[in-house]
Amino acid sequence: INTDTQRDTVLDRQDTRLAPPPMYQVVLLNDDYTPMEFVVNVLRRVFGKNEDEAARIMLKVHHEGRGVCGVYPRDIAATRVEMVRQLAQARQHPLQCIMEPAP
Numbered sequence: 001i002n003t004d005t006q007r008d009t010v011l012d013r014q015d016t017r018l019a020p021p022p023m024y025q026v027v028l029l030n031d032d033y034t035p036m037e038f039v040v041n042v043l044r045r046v047f048g049k050n051e052d053e054a055a056r057i058m059l060k061v062h063h064e065g066r067g068v069c070g071v072y073p074r075d076i077a078a079t080r081v082e083m084v085r086q087l088a089q090a091r092q093h094p095l096q097c098i099m100e101p102a103p
């Protein structure tokens with residue numbers, strides 16, 4: 001065996017390993033006006049979902065009011081929220097996207 005812990009002990013060095021970063025969930029919110037097809041396309045383009053998964057998330061948001069698109073470190077979550085805002089604004093859709101600490 002040769003674990004990181006054992007190597008640190010043998011070499012008597014400080015533990016330089018990092019804690020995992022805090023994670024944030026990106027959440028899409030429902031509204032009455034954004035077309036379903038637009039939301040599906042956003043989920044495919046911004047969050048890398050396939051057609052089936054994108055449709056599943058869109059319908060969950062449509063029926064339940066909100067839905068998680070993905071869970072990421074802070075900067076990646078913030079960038080994806082901004083990409084959704086820009087795509088929605090470009091087509092004048094009221095689509096809202098937020099990030100919140102993952103539970």
Ligand code: TYC
Pocket residue numbers: 028029030031032033034035036039058059061062095096
């Ligand atoms: N409720 C919208 C409609 O009926 C569809 C929709 C789904 C809008 C998800 C936003 O995040 C959303 N056209």
